[in-house]
Structures are given as C-alpha cells and as structure tokens.
Amino acid sequence: MKKIAIIMGGYSSEYKISLTSGNVVYQNLDKTKFKGYRIHIFKEKWVYVDDNDAEFPIDKNDFSVTVNNEKITFDCVFNAIHGTPGEDGLMQAYFELLGIPQNSCDYYQAALTFNKRDLLSVLKPYGIKSATSYYLNLGDEIKQDEILEKVGLPCFVKPNKSGSSFGISKVKTKDELLPAIANAYKEDNEIIIESFLDGTEVSVGVINYKGETVVLPITEIVSENDFFDYEAKYLGKSQEITPARISEDIAEKIRAVAKKAYTILKMSGFSRSEFIIVNGEPFMLEMNTIPGLTTESLIPQQARAAGISLEDLFTNSIELALQK
Numbered sequence: 001m002k003k004i005a006i007i008m009g010g011y012s013s014e015y016k017i018s019l020t021s022g023n024v025v026y027q028n029l030d031k032t033k034f035k036g037y038r039i040h041i042f043k044e045k046w047v048y049v050d051d052n053d054a055e056f057p058i059d060k061n062d063f064s065v066t067v068n069n070e071k072i073t074f075d076c077v078f079n080a081i082h083g084t085p086g087e088d089g090l091m092q093a094y095f096e097l098l099g100i101p102q103n104s105c106d107y108y109q110a111a112l113t114f115n116k117r118d119l120l121s122v123l124k125p126y127g128i129k130s131a132t133s134y135y136l137n138l139g140d141e142i143k144q145d146e147i148l149e150k151v152g153l154p155c156f157v158k159p160n161k162s163g164s165s166f167g168i169s170k171v172k173t174k175d176e177l178l179p180a181i182a183n184a185y186k187e188d189n190e191i192i193i194e195s196f197l198d199g200t201e202v203s204v205g206v207i208n209y210k211g212e213t214v215v216l217p218i219t220e221i222v223s224e225n226d227f228f229d230y231e232a233k234y235l236g237k238s239q240e241i242t243p244a245r246i247s248e249d250i251a252e253k254i255r256a257v258a259k260k261a262y263t264i265l266k267m268s269g270f271s272r273s274e275f276i277i278v279n280g281e282p283f284m285l286e287m288n289t290i291p292g293l294t295t296e297s298l299i300p301q302q303a304r305a306a307g308i309s310l311e312d313l314f315t316n317s318i319e320l321a322l323q324k
Contacts, residue, residue: 002034004318005063005074007091009040012083013166013187021293022080024300028310034318037065037074041081041091048072063098076321077102078314079269079290083162087290088114103321104269105289112265113287116160116192120284126264128257129283131194131276135160136181138189144177151195157181159188170196197276197283202244204254205272205291205299206262208320209308213262215255216302220244240298242305246277254282261287268324269317272299 006029008022009015022038029036038049039058046058048065056065064073077095079102085091086104089111095102104110113119120130134147148155157180159167167187169180184191201223205216222239244251258273261284272291275282291299293310303313 002075002318002322003072004029004034004036004076004078005039006036006078006080007039007041007086008080009042010081010083010086011041011043012162014082014162015042017292017294018080018082018086021082021297024293024295024310025078025080025314028314030311030315033315036078037072039065041085063095063100074100076100076318078318079104080293082288082290082292084114087288088161101321101324103317105267105271109265109267110289113271113289114161115190116158116286117190119287123261123264123284126260128261129281130285131156131197131283133195134193136191136193138185142178142181144174147177147193148174151193154196156194156196157184158192158194159184160190160192162187197278199276199278199283200244200246201274201276202246202254202282203272203274203298204258205270205302206258206267207270207299207313207317208268209316211320213259214306215259216299217242217305218244218246218251218254219298219302220246240301242298242301250277250280250282253280257282257284268320270299 006022006025008018010018026036026038040047040049046060047055048058049055056067058065064071077100079086079091081087087110089107092102092104092107092110096107117135132151134150154170154172157169157171167184169183171177171180181191201221202218203221204218207214220241224238254275261273262271270291271287271289273287274285293300300310
C-alpha cells in the first residue's frame with residue numbers, strides 16, 4: 001500500500017481553505033490502495049497530524065516523520081496547498097530535489113502560473129486574449145490619471161500573486177483607486193490593475209486523466225456580489241452552474257483555449273482557468289494549478305458532472321505522479 005503525504009496549510013491567507021481541501025483529499029482516498037498522512041505546512045512548523053490530532057515533526061532533510069520510533073517515508077505527495085509555498089513552485093522544487101513524486105505541475109509551471117502578469121504575457125503571443133492591464137510594484141509612483149486613462153473605470157485591482165480573491169477590489173471611481181491599491185499591497189508587493197470586462201464569467205478545469213488531456217465541463221459563475229470574491233467562492237454568495245448556459249460554439253472556443261494554454265505551458269496535474277466571455281470571445285483572467293478541492297469547489301463540481309468521483313479523481317492524480 002502506497003504511503004501518500006497530503007500537504008496542506010501554507011504561508012498565505014488561503015491556509016484555512018487549504019486545510020479543508022487537504023482533509024477532503026484525506027477522506028476520499030482509495031483506502032485499498034493508499035494510506036494517507038495529513039501533513040500541515042506552516043512557517044513555524046511542518047508536522048504530521050494523526051487522527052487524534054497528535055503532531056509529529058517532519059524532518060525537512062528527507063521529508064520523513066518518526067512515529068513511535070518508526071521512521072516513515074512517503075511514496076508520493078498530494079499537494080493541496082493554495083498559495084505559497086505550494087502553488088508557486090517552492091514545494092515542487094523541494095520534492096524534485098528529494099526525488100519524491102508529487103501530483104501537481106512542475107516547479108517552473110507553478111511559478112509561472114502563480115504570477116498573473118507572467119502567465120498572461122507568455123500566453124498572449126499564442127492568441128489567448130486578456131484584459132488591458134497596468135502593473136505596479138511596491139514603491140512605484142502611483143500615477144492615478146495615467147492608470148485610469150489606460151484601463152478605464154470600472155477596473156479591478158489585484159495582487160499579482162495570490163488566490164481566493166484575497167486583496168482584490170472592484171474600483172468604480174477615482175477616489176476608490178488608492179484604497180484598493182493599499183488593500184492589494186497587503187497580499188503582495190506586485191499589483192496588476194485590469195480593465196473591466198463586461199461579460200459572462202466561466203471557469204473550466206483541465207486535467208490529465210488516464211494519460212489524456214481532458215477538459216472538464218464548464219461552470220458559469222453568477223455572483224451575488226460585484227465579482228467572484230471570497231464570499232461568492234466560499235460563503236454561498238454565488239450560483240455556480242455546470243454546465244454553463246452558453247452556446248456550444250462558445251463552449252468549444254473556451255475548451256480549445258483552456259486546452260491550448262495547458263498544452264503550451266506543458267502542464268500536468270490539475271488546472272482551473274477563469275475566463276470572461278465578451279462578444280463571444282473568451283478573455284483569460286488567470287490559471288490556478290492547486291485549485292480548491294473542498295466539496296463546494298469548482299473542480300470537484302466539474303468532475304462530478306463528467307462522471308468522475310472524487311476518489312477516482314484523486315487516485316488518477318496520484319497514479320500519474322507515481323508514473324513520472
């Protein structure tokens with residue numbers, strides 16, 4: 001039976017969501033094939049947490065743990081850390097150096113996709129559309145008129161490297177711009193300010209399933225709030241409709257772009273990309289490589305719509321990692 005380390009937690013504002021995702025993975029592992037170990041990764045400690053919530057420190061030299069005088073090493077790592085250090089390439093590089101298989105994409109793809117600016121810049125020459133954007137780094141002079149002349153109002157101010165909509169603001173007036181920038185800087189020292197795309201928001205997962213690149217059913221996002229923010233994602237303030245209520249022609253365009261991006265980037269593991277459909281054309285917002293795996297999350301919803309159970313989804317992911 002393969003021993004699977006399920007890493008969860010992380011160093012960002014997303015750690016609580018990650019713990020929920022990790023526990024869903026733990027609960028839905030195929031117990032006939034795998035023995036799961038919940039590994040909490042925090043700045044102050046890396047620990048294995050058993051079913052009685054007892055904690056055992058991880059030896060970072062070889063990513064092992066000693067329990068009752070028995071040293072345990074792992075056959076594979078299931079990465080459920082949203083944000084740093086699980087989604088930005090740090091953990092992927094660490095496990096590659098140790099020679100331990102892990103189920104997410106490789107470290108370069110993780111670092112690239114975690115940086116919204118770099119991701120969209122790499123995909124743009126391939127004809128993948130995105131919003132008009134303006135970049136700021138902490139310490140840059142903030143030229144409000146120049147920003148608004150380029151992106152217009154309303155616009156979105158986002159941390160360049162974060163997830164779960166932390167630090168994102170929709171700016172409707174000039175007076176709201178500086179507070180929105182300050183809010184984004186709480187999450188990251190780089191900011192991306194984007195023009196407002198007026199259209200239908202959709203989300204689509206792409207996975208490697210049994211050796212084939214598979215595009216999952218598309219989800220339409222209808223937020224009760226101004227946009228698909230934290231409340232909409234996790235506190236029920238949205239409708240998530242799978243399959244999306246869009247024409248087959250538009251659905252095919254989205255599937256093609258999502259698969260194209262996955263292929264161009266030489267992705268592996270899970271990905272979930274967000275698009276806004278404007279005048280029948282998909283504009284990419286971002287790509288997530290450690291998407292939420294809570295019961296409310298989009299990838300599990302889309303997998304169910306495709307007839308793939310969580311147990312099958314996770315088994316497939318681990319088995320592909322073990323084959324690398």
